[in-house]
Amino acid sequence: MGERMFVPLMLAPIFFFLIFFYGYPTLFNFYNSLTDLSLLGLKQGGAFIGLRNYVELLSSKDFYRVLWNTLFWLTAVSVALRIVLGLLLALLLNSATLRHYRLTTASRLVLLVPWATPPIVAVVVWRWLLDGRQGVINKALEGLGLIDTPIAFLANVDTIWPALITIIAWNTLPLVTLTFLAGLQSVPPELHEAAEMDGANAINRFFHVTLPHLMPTVVVMTLLLIFWTFNNFVYIWLATGAGPGLFTNVLATEIYIKGFIDFELGFSSAVGMVMAAMMAVFGILYFRFVALREFREIL
């Protein structure tokens, strides 16, 4: 068999998979977004209404609050926080001090605990911890005299986003840290020694040796975190149910609420399409900064 046939044949299964499990549902969803399909009228189907769902969505003020919640709080803040904390934790775990006290293995095992916790369990545990009446955190803060009255962290509009981000960060930070740690360990030690001979102090060495070496990892990790977080449904829905009211509503929860609570499947599909378009932008960035470079290395 010639190579001309062999390559497409080997690629055929993945294309088949993509077409039937991604291509077809996307097109079907796009069609639905152009109808007034209701969850209660699945049998008779929806009537074609053109772009009316999109017009309604893009002209509603609520949509922009949801967008802000999704882009700023859920994605930007939580991703930036995890990148910075992950880097700091990785530096700490890689430090000679930790090695000196033979804590390397122990610290890495401890680090894996949050990661091994399923999101559902993590959220439930944190809801108890953050509880306004019985929560350990409130008890501790009161015990320390830092607060007089308990704070309902997951209901108070001032604390709800920080509390949500804390839960997300706690559960997913280990992966970020371990990835950075692997990157740190691949920095050739003689580069640090050369920099030391060149008169670079620890801070200079971080910015001139460590960080440039880690930069590709940081870029990939940032984009992956954006992918995983931007369309995440679990944490918000389980922790606050998009509330109080719709205060913490994000795109993923908006799709669910519109489709399965308000029964407006057509409108919900339109939200989904908008969300997919935004994901596509991140996808293009990923392709541009990461995948393309890898392709070039292979080809």
Place this chain on the structure above:
Amino acid sequence: MAGLSLRGVTKQFGSVTALTEIDLEITHREFVVIVGPSGCGKSTLLRVIAGLEQLSAGEIYVGDQPVHRVPAAKRGLAMVFQNYALYPHKTVAQNMGFALKMAKVRRDEIDRRVVEAARILQIEDLLERKPRQLSGGQRQRVAIGRAIVREPKVFLFDEPLSNLDAALRVDMRVELAKLHNSIDATMIYVTHDQVEAMTMADKIVVLRGGRAEQVGSPMDLYHRPANAFVAGFIGSPRMNQLPATISAVSSSGVSITAPGGLELSLPVAGHDARPGQPVTLGLRPEHLTVGPQSGGTSLDLDVYVTEPLGGETILYGHIGDNSTLVVKVPGGTDVGKGQRVPVGVVPAMCHLFTEDGTAFTPLHTNDKVERIGASSS
């Protein structure tokens, strides 16, 4: 520019002693090569001098300044690493100027010094490239350039040529020697390659097991090795070392019996030697001659392998009770496998070592040894 002095330098890693009381005086402009087999502590010694490892005991002086408590960057030394250790994301110029940038030297001064170093090393057209776009030899030059730019008191080289191919290594060896002449610098160079040591050094330090076995000029080490280890390490092919027994001791030397019925009277100081004492006879392959002997002592060699190298031929053969002897002869010599040939031994060119390896002191002067050595090679 300055000399360097090590006094009782000792380095321990936990319970392992890597360096034991190394004493070394290096004068200004000297090219010192630290040589030894792998694991002998030569890289550790260099790293201790550089300040990348703290010494456990002893003192290090650059000029008359004690530096063993001074951080690496402030010792006024520059190091060239075995794997070059260039900063991969910086250009050649940025790599070379980094130390000056850290020292907050003015921008135009940095540029001037980088261009000057690039000119010396003939890498001016590479200044804007990244290390990954360079060949091994070019990276090596950049690494050296990074050291030159700092105008250090002492250059430290950690096996800098070991990653280059054989031809390039010879070229860079010559370049380094030229560089040493042109930039008026003290250099300390670590290698496991005795050829590099012999060809470049003003002074060689032979290390074994963290101890300095001998310190001296290349010719010193070649002609007057302090012990059997140095004798075997310096010189190629290796010195033949045959078991022998002392038969007589007199004021004019020591007589010995060696394999193959060899009876020799060597002009070395007998001191504590007594007849019957087992010793080691050292014969350099290049100091043995093949063919009918006009005088002196000879023994029969049963040749089993010949290695013709063109200009010279190496003969491997058995003598007497199957001891192996290696002989280096001129290229044209007509000796084949399986032949038995007479091999001549000149007593003045022989080395004698006690059982623990210490060399017997020759009775004749240094000059005479060098003269004979020169005439026979």
